[in-house]
Amino acid sequence: MSKEIKEQPDAENPEELLGLKLTAPEKWAAGIPAVTAAMADIVQEAGFVRGMKGLFKMNKKDGFDCSGCAWPDPDDDRSPIAEYCENGAKALAEEATTKKLTADFFAQNSVADLAKLNDYEIGKKGRIAQPVYLPKGGTHYEPISWDEAFKKIAAKLNSLASPNEAAFYTSGRTSNEASFTYQLFIREFGTNNMPDCSNMCHESTSFGLAEAIGIGKGTVILNDFYDTDAIVVIGQNPGTNHPRMLTALQKAKENGAQIIAVNPLHEAGLMGFKNPQTVRGVLGINTHLADLYLQVKINGDMALLKAIEKLLYKAELENPGKVFDQEFIASNTVGYEAFLNHLNQFNLDHLAQECGVPLTQIEQAADMLKDKSRIIICWAMGVTQHKNGVATVKEIVNLAILKGAIGKPGSGLCPVRGHSNVQGNRTMMIFDKPKPQQLDKLKEVFGFEPPREHGYDVVESIQAMHEGKLKVFFAMGGNFLSATPDTTYTAEAMRKLEMSVHVSTKLNRGHLVHGDEALILPTLSRSDKDIIDGKAQFISCENSMGVVQMSKGMLEPISKDLMNENQIICKLAKATLGSRSVISWDKYEKSYDAVRDDIAKVIPGFDDYNSKVRIPGGFYLPNGPRQGKFNSKDYGDRIGFNIADLPEHHMAADEYRMTTIRSHDQFNTTIYGLDDRYRGIHNERRVIFMNEEDIQKSGFKSGEQVDLYNYHGGIERVARLFVVVPYGIPKGNTATYYPEANVLIPIDSVAENSNTPTSKLVFIKVKKHQEPLITAVWSS
Ligand SMILES: Nc1nc2c(c(=O)[nH]1)N[C@H]1C(S)=C(S)[C@@H](COP(=O)(O)OP(=O)(O)OC[C@H]3O[C@@H](n4cnc5c(=O)[nH]c(N)nc54)[C@H](O)[C@@H]3O)O[C@H]1N2
Ligand SMILES: Nc1nc2c(c(=O)[nH]1)N[C@H]1C(S)=C(S)[C@@H](COP(=O)(O)OP(=O)(O)OC[C@H]3O[C@@H](n4cnc5c(=O)[nH]c(N)nc54)[C@H](O)[C@@H]3O)O[C@H]1N2
Ligand code: SF4
Ligand SMILES: [Mo]
Secondary structure, three states, rough: OOOOOOOOOOOOOOOOOOOOOEEOOOOOOOOOOHHHHHHHHHHHHHHHHHHHHHHHHHHOOOOOOOOOEOOOOOOOOOOOOOOHHHHHHHHHHHHHHEEEEEEOOOOOHOOOHHOOOOOHHHHHOOOOOOOOEHHHOOOOOEEHHHHHHHHHHHHHHHHHOHHHEEEEEEOOOOOHHHHHHHHHHHHHHHHOOOOEHHHHHHHHHHHHHHHHOOOOOOOOOOOHHHHHOOEEEOOOOOOHHHOOOOHHHHHHHOOOOOOEEOOOOOOOOHEEEEOOHHHHHHOOEEEOOOEEEEOOOOOHHHHHHHHHHHHHHHHHHOOOOOOOOOHHHHHHHOOOHHHHHHHOOOOOHHHHHHOOHHHHHHHHHHHHHHHHOOOEEEEEEEHOOOOOOHHHHHHHHHHHHHHOOOOOOOEEEEEEOOOHHHHHHHOOOOOOOOOOHHHHHHHHHHHHOOOOOOOOHHHHHHHHHOOOOOOEEEEEOHHHHHHOOOHHHHHHHHHOOEEEEEEEEOHHHHHHHOOEEEEEEEEEEOOOOEOOEEEEEOOOEEOOOOEEEEEEEEOOOOOOOEEEHHHHHHHHHHHHHHHOOOOOHHHHHHHHHHHHHHHHHHOOOOHHHHHOOOOOEEOOOOOHHHHHHOEOOOOEEEEEEOOOOOOOOOOOOOOOEEEOOOOOOOOOEEEEOOOOOHEEEEOOOOEEEEEEHHHHHHHOOOOEEEEEEEEEOOOOOEEEEEEEEOOOOOOOEEEEEOOOOOOHHHOOOOOOOOOOEEOOEEEEEEEEEEOOOOOOOOOO
């Protein structure tokens, strides 16, 4: 294998193929194979006893919250046996592993050597067992004591010309308590530079919904799924990314709901489900899920939604008051007439062509919705990670308000969140654009003056690093390098830092592309026992439906040298701020209750936090729109119809649309395995899904080795060595896995208003694979 001459270890996965095997894509999800996959993983990583002990307590009311996705747990009774899915079990296997990285490991493996491994291999090395430090010019991470580590980071932070030369990232697993103390420290230090994974995820939702209805969160609860007439799932792959949602969809179907799926790929988990926790499922009996599957083109959603709205309008004209909820529209909305005029400007055939769905199928969708009023619309990354992500979110609101499908049982907006506490992070004020009222409250309660100027989000942070404006990057979890776009540019940016610090559970590529000095601080994971002063503590998280509940880890940590995230923050705050601080870090460090008492004073909905969080199953946060009380940016207690044009795509004749997706065997940049079982991909990640006709037209064949190019802004970005896989994807559309294809996503290709990277649409050219011209290997 050859490599270009590089001064630095590679920032990407090695360009090597592992040996792809293809099977036919599945038509249903879960069932026995899921149980088998889950068990194999957990037993291999954690051993039988430890693994089973963990699984037994996962998502139980007295147990710990699954660190996987943000799908909620049932409000009422939970299964006495298993309240988790295959991917929850894999998430546990990942952190409950007994393999650990000690000083020896880092002494034996240089940073450059580690960078030659692929993400799967890096992750499988085990949990980080002690703090490590990479000195300037160093080749190996070395052990460092916690005290020394805090001193070094504090000295560096205090040496900066301005607090705005540091940025503090958050990934979405950090608990409410640690998120609160983290933002408090950062703001007392003096900056709002708080990029977070939300910026790359549901930011378009948070922005769009906050403006439209007054809260940047969804409006439904789990029970709404059990009593609804229709569920529309747009740009989401629940079979892989929110597997227990399939149980909710199954129950909805049993109770008479119809399901419409909108997706460029036929995802197994949207088509059918064999519930492994029911006798029927174990016997292999499949619940058919989607009644209608609309295979849109990538980013065809806006055109599709408008076409459905237009057909509903036609039906409303034929049957006034029977299709649209005129009462709701009259008393809760603004701009109905203008919106209808806007719809009138579109031609149905044109809309059908733009979205790629045959008009007859769009008519079927409109028919299914027209007589129903209890409708839930779910969405995820297929909607948000587009240039017009915010506008599409608002178009979803348009459809909901035409039908009066919001603020009443069995109806509403359901953005399905990613990370298990990503929603809670934002509630706890992890945000680069805090509201003035929130900052006033901090000042009132704590007595320091928080910075008012907005900070950098993810994309702005990378650009600021590149321009030399940021000197220190501190990450609470995550894998910033690999999760962000334009990997080559981002790696250049990170290498310009004076110091990079990662608080992490597992080693990842983000630790291998670093500033002059770098530190990795190992922390407890969700399932780990968290003992302070001899007492077992618990943290709390907020799920996708606004339920806050406790989470108590119970597995023995793999090392005595791990520290919980809150303690790391408190100790760093003391080391950095010293007597400048007005906050009782000692108190917070010893007790989450003390943190919760102060959260109760600052964050609305958390009064009496310490008692409410102890109620088994937790408590719901207030949500006005769920009760039909709206608060939009422009129209007060009414929701304005949003008027948005169709997106325009200017692409060359030989360019394809490319979306990036998750395989079934990964959690973001953590690669659990090399298969994507439901899509029939085995033992490979460097694949490009292409339409059969496109493959033929380009003179390729199945299995062909290709390179992928993007030329946005006149810069050539290349992802080398991918294998062509013929797949049922619309013509002109392609899909690749994230993070292997992130190198192709231009840093300045972002969603309007939310600044989210457009990970679901970049334009690429596909060419026959060529070995790079320069073929020397760098030396370390
Ligand atoms: N096992 C597992 N669980 C996870 C994660 C994980 O990586 N692994 N990640 C977590 C996180 S952080 C998040 S945000 C969520 C992500 O959950 P999802 O949003 O479900 O994840 P993705 O795979 O990014 O893509 C979603 C779907 O969008 C479709 N799609 C792509 N482009 C378009 C488009 O233009 N229009 C439409 N309508 N559909 C499109 C894809 O085919 C895919 O089915 O999952 C969370 N849960
Ligand atoms: N092309 C493309 N890019 C994308 C996306 C996409 O769909 N396509 N999706 C985007 C989305 S939705 C998201 S959310 C981001 C995800 O971006 P991130 O949240 O930054 O990435 P993760 O892969 O979830 O982070 C994994 C790392 O977190 C650390 N970790 C795990 N658990 C804990 C813990 O409990 N505490 C601490 N301190 N560390 C922990 C481990 O070291 C692990 O390696 O990626 C985004 N990037
Ligand atoms: S659905 Fe999500 S939260 Fe629930 S067990 Fe599965 S991965 Fe964990
Ligand atoms: Mo996400």
